[in-house]
Amino acid sequence: MTASADNTSDHRWLMQYNIVNLVNQCRRLIRAEFDDSLSLTDPHLREKLAHYAGRTRSQGLxxxxxxxxxxxxxxxxEDTLVTPETATPIRRYRGQPIDAGNQATQTDTDDKPHRAGKTLMYRGRAVAQR
Structure with a gap:
């Protein structure tokens, strides 16, 4: 399939009056909220609409x-939904990845009992909160 055939089939959805009417309403709301003018001839119009719909605070949009x-x-x-990965993001401290499952042990030798709790970062090391 050639690039021109992709563009032709991609813009076929804009030939429907009800869809164009909805897109124009979206374009007005996007222009008001984000100060960005979207063109109906933009080959990436669908992606931009999805982008702004995901970022908006407007329930109308x-x-x-x-x-x-x-x-x-x-x-x-049905189309394929493009979503970001649902995997847990890698936590980083000063650019270095932190292993969330690896709890660092206390290095000092005090005899105080330790409470199980939130892990804190101190000088690049994960330490249990006292």
Missing amino acids: QRLYGEIRLALIQLEG
């Missing part, structure tokens, strides 16, 4: 984007 997604599912069928 989120609702409109949901309606656009439903209309696209009815028109084109």
Whole structure:
């Protein structure tokens, strides 16, 4: 499939009046909230709409984007949802990864009992909170 065929099939969804109406409402809300003008001829319009719908505080924009997604599912069928990885992010301290499961032992030799609790970082080492 050529690049021109991708663009043609990609913009076919904009030929539906109800979808274009919803997209224009989204564009107005995005322009008001984020001060960014989206073009209907932009090849990445769908991705930008999804990006701004995910970042907005406006329930109206989120609702409109949901309606656009439903209309696209009815028109084109189910699509693959692009989501960030659901894996737990790697915790870092000063650029170094921290192993959350590895609890460092106390290095000093005091005889005080230790409470189990939150692990703190001190000079690059994980230490149990006293």
